[in-house]
Structures are given as structure tokens and as C-alpha cells.
Amino acid sequence: MKTLIAAALASATLVLSSGIALAQDKTIRMGFFPGPYADQFERGIRPILEEKGFAVESIEFSNAIQPNTALIDGDLDANVFQNDGWMNQFNEQYKGDLVAYLHIPSAPLGLYSNKVTSVEGIEEGMSIAVPNDPTNLGRALAFLQELDLITVKEGVEPTRATENDIADNPKNLEIVPLDAPQIMRAMADVDVAAALGNHVISSGNLLSQSFSLEKPALQYQITVVGRDANANSEWAEALVEAYKSDAFRAFVESDPKTIGFSTPDHWQ
Structure with a gap:
């Protein structure tokens, strides 16, 4: 048993x-x-x-x-x-x-501002906040280059580019690296924010508020x-x-x- x-x-x-x-x-x-x-x-x-x-x-x-x-x-x-x-x-x-x-499906990086409504409206000496982590800093700089706002040095790996790799800055823009989640909160302190889409949405804003959205590379x-x-x-x-x-x-x-x-x- x-x-x-x-x-x-x-x-x-x-x-x-x-x-x-x-x-x-x-x-x-x-x-x-x-x-x-x-x-x-x-x-x-x-x-x-x-x-x-x-x-x-x-x-x-x-x-x-x-x-x-x-x-x-x-x-x-x-x-x-x-x-x-x-x-x-x-x-x-x-x-x-x-x-x-x-x-x-991905929320792209875009340009947001309380002061300007177009890329053409970005004036001499204006400040642009960008993410400060290496991957997204390089991404933001590449986007600004696509918009003819800056030129990054040739041969610099896009994911490793920093503000020190800017070769040409015809409007003398002030590039301001910030923690990515803080960028939308800093809108009052900068002229333009290059913000990641997920942080835009998390902050209660919409991608449609951007005056220029990237087409993100793979x-x-x-x-x-x-x-x-x-x-x-x-x-x-x-x-x-x-x-x-x-x-x-x-x-x-x-x-x-x-x-x-x-x-x-x-x-x-």
C-alpha cells in the first residue's frame, strides 16, 4: 500500500x-x-x-x-x-x-518649438535642444544636417557624432544636449527642441505638433x-x-x- x-x-x-x-x-x-x-x-x-x-x-x-x-x-x-x-x-x-x-511602427524624432513654425524660421544664434545619449545625439545631428542647418564632419560614424563634430554651422546655432526625456519640458528655455517621438507623446503632446519630422533610417x-x-x-x-x-x-x-x-x- x-x-x-x-x-x-x-x-x-x-x-x-x-x-x-x-x-x-x-x-x-x-x-x-x-x-x-x-x-x-x-x-x-x-x-x-x-x-x-x-x-x-x-x-x-x-x-x-x-x-x-x-x-x-x-x-x-x-x-x-x-x-x-x-x-x-x-x-x-x-x-x-x-x-x-x-x-x-516608430515615433520619429522631430523639431518642436513655441517660437518658430518652420525650418526657415530658425534664425541666427537660436538654441536647439538635442538628446545627450550617444546614439540619439548623432541621430539628431544627422537630422539637422538633412535640413541644411549644420554639417557634420565627413567620416564620423553617425551614431557616435557629437556637437564637437559639427564642421559647419552657418547660423551659429547653439546646440544644447539634454537628457532625452527632459527635452519637451525644456521648451521654454530653448528656441527649438529636437525631441524623440516617444518622449513627445509621453509628455502629453502629439507628433502633429512638430514642424518637421524625420523619416527614420532602419x-x-x-x-x-x-x-x-x-x-x-x-x-x-x-x-x-x-x-x-x-x-x-x-x-x-x-x-x-x-x-x-x-x-x-x-x-x-
């Missing part, structure tokens, strides 16, 4: 363990910054994944390093907040193995990021399929909050 009870308990434990493992396999743990990409996921992606039988956990971070370290440590399965340039810089600095699973588009070892897992494939789905595209194209977003190549 004791032998039969022990066997039954062992069998029950095995079934319970298998059930727990299955539940864990069906749970996707996602990391975000508070803002449009977390909102997009909650309203446009979570329903698709839950319909496929996945449980979803969302965690929001306030520090730009934490979502990636949590991913490497195994506390997250994927995150959505960064572009290729930021991810590559993180991998290089922290010996990471993160890869981009898919580029998604390296600046927001990506779904995970570890290389998990790229072909069932949950990763389901996550990518959800972002590529017609249902999500219809959601984005009908959402007033995404007016002005760039669209990924797979939607062309």
Missing part, C-alpha cells in the same frame, strides 16, 4: 510539474518604458497573444539600461523600447547577446528585442507574428495616437 501511495504521489508531482512548465512556456514577459510602445502593446498586441493561449506579463522601467539587463538575466523574454543603435551599443558595452526580432526604428538563443522559440515566433498581423496593422492605422509614426518595411 505504501508503495502504491508513493507512486501515486510521484505521479501527481510529475503531472503538477509538467503543468507548471507548460504554463511558464506559455507566459511572455515583456519590458517597456512608460509611453506609446507599452500602450501599443497593451491595446494592440496583448489581445492577439492571449487569443493564441499565451499569458502576458508587462513590466515598465524608468532606466534605459534595466530593460536590457533584465533580458540578459532572464527576468524578461523580450522588450520594446530601443532601436538597433542603442541595442548594438549595449551589446558592445555589456557583452550582450541581444538581437532585433522585428522593426515596428537603425533608428524601434525593435522587438530578445536574446539570440530564443529567436526561434514558439513564443518569439508568436510575438513577431502578432506585430506583423493584419489585426495590429489595422489597429495602428486607426489609432489617433499613432498619426505621424513611421511604418516598418514589411508593411510596404
Whole structure:
């Protein structure tokens, strides 16, 4: 009898363990910054994944390093907040193995101002706030160069360019590097703000308030990021399929909050 009870308990434990493992396999743990990409996921992606039988956990971070370290440590399965340039810089600095699973609709960098309404209205000596992190500082400078406001030295890697790499500044513009999330709050202190779209939206403003929006290069588009070892897992494939789905595209194209977003190549 004791032998039969022990066997039954062992069998029950095995079934319970298998059930727990299955539940864990069906749970996707996602990391975000508070803002449009977390909102997009909650309203446009979570329903698709839950319909496929996945449980979803969302965690929001306030520090730009934490979502990636949590991913490497195994506390997250994927995150959505960064572009290729930021991810590559993180991998290089922290010996990471993160890869981009898919580029998604992205809020572009743009120029905002309480004082001017066009690029032509930017006058001699005006100040322009730009993000101070290496990836987005170079991105902002490249955008200002596209608008013929400055010229960056030849041969400088775009993701590594700083204000010291400006070769020509015909209007003697004052370039003011600031923490990216603070730029929209500094609008009263500068003439123009070169602000990242997600921070614009998080501050309660709209992309349509910009008088000039970039068309972000592939390296600046927001990506779904995970570890290389998990790229072909069932949950990763389901996550990518959800972002590529017609249902999500219809959601984005009908959402007033995404007016002005760039669209990924797979939607062309």
C-alpha cells in the first residue's frame, strides 16, 4: 500500500510539474518604458497573444539600461523600447547577446518649438535642444544636417557624432544636449527642441505638433528585442507574428495616437 501511495504521489508531482512548465512556456514577459510602445502593446498586441493561449506579463522601467539587463538575466523574454543603435551599443558595452526580432511602427524624432513654425524660421544664434545619449545625439545631428542647418564632419560614424563634430554651422546655432526625456519640458528655455517621438507623446503632446519630422533610417526604428538563443522559440515566433498581423496593422492605422509614426518595411 505504501508503495502504491508513493507512486501515486510521484505521479501527481510529475503531472503538477509538467503543468507548471507548460504554463511558464506559455507566459511572455515583456519590458517597456512608460509611453506609446507599452500602450501599443497593451491595446494592440496583448489581445492577439492571449487569443493564441499565451499569458502576458508587462513590466515598465524608468532606466534605459534595466530593460536590457533584465533580458540578459532572464527576468524578461523580450522588450520594446530601443532601436538597433542603442541595442548594438549595449551589446558592445555589456557583452550582450541581444538581437532585433522585428522593426515596428516608430515615433520619429522631430523639431518642436513655441517660437518658430518652420525650418526657415530658425534664425541666427537660436538654441536647439538635442538628446545627450550617444546614439540619439548623432541621430539628431544627422537630422539637422538633412535640413541644411549644420554639417557634420565627413567620416564620423553617425551614431557616435557629437556637437564637437559639427564642421559647419552657418547660423551659429547653439546646440544644447539634454537628457532625452527632459527635452519637451525644456521648451521654454530653448528656441527649438529636437525631441524623440516617444518622449513627445509621453509628455502629453502629439507628433502633429512638430514642424518637421524625420523619416527614420532602419537603425533608428524601434525593435522587438530578445536574446539570440530564443529567436526561434514558439513564443518569439508568436510575438513577431502578432506585430506583423493584419489585426495590429489595422489597429495602428486607426489609432489617433499613432498619426505621424513611421511604418516598418514589411508593411510596404
